[in-house]
Amino acid sequence: MAGIYACDTVMKYINIYEGTVGFIPMVNIQAFKQNVRGVGVDLNQVFPGDKNGKIYEERLAYEFMDFVKEFNPDYVINLHEAWTKFDENLYGKQKDKSFGQTFITNSETFSDYLVRSNLNTNKYIPNPEYKFRIQYFPFKANHSMDNIIDKLKIPSYTVETLRTLPLADRIKYHELCILTFIEECGVKFTYWK
Ligand SMILES: [Zn+2]
Secondary structure, rough: OOOHHHHHHHHEEEEEEEEEOOOOOOOOOOHHHHOOOOOOOOOHHHOOOOOOOHHHHHHHHHHHHHHHHHOOOHHHHHEEEEOOOOOOOHHHHHHOOOOEEEEEEEEEOOOOEEEEHHHHOOOOOOOOHHHOOOOOOOOOOOOHHHHHOOOOOOEEEEEEEOOOOOHHHHHHOOOOHHHHHHOOOOOEEEEEO
16 A cells, blocks of 8 residues: 555656666556455465466466566565564564565575665664564465566565554655665666655
């Protein structure tokens, strides 16, 4: 939810003069319109999708993968939200749960780029409670991030904000993360609001 508004905001105010950035504010537009997680199923459970799938999300996942393949970016950043804040104890018990205020990665894509982006994002977050943590997530064959990494060989990371925070704050966090990731991969831009 916050990722959609953050994308819209960044698209409105960014002026890119070197490099290329593609924004997809919303993937499952039908689900958003109906205010549900998925029309048939949760989109993030059916990757890499199926061109002739019976379920809407299966076809959508396929189209999304096809689009990313064609666009062929250096990195793909996914914008998500989670209901529980990162907690060392919970993480120890549930490594395959998404936590809020994290950058999610898997072992193949843990990189200097991710660490740099994480450090630079956190510089702008004074409250240590809300600084982003890097979380290692086990490989999931049906998730978008893992399919982008595995099938398309493109490094991909997921930003998870904490959904219990006010929407305005979550949008600001996503906006900050988008700009930092863009900056750290060498895209040159100005940003005036
Ligand atoms: Zn997520």
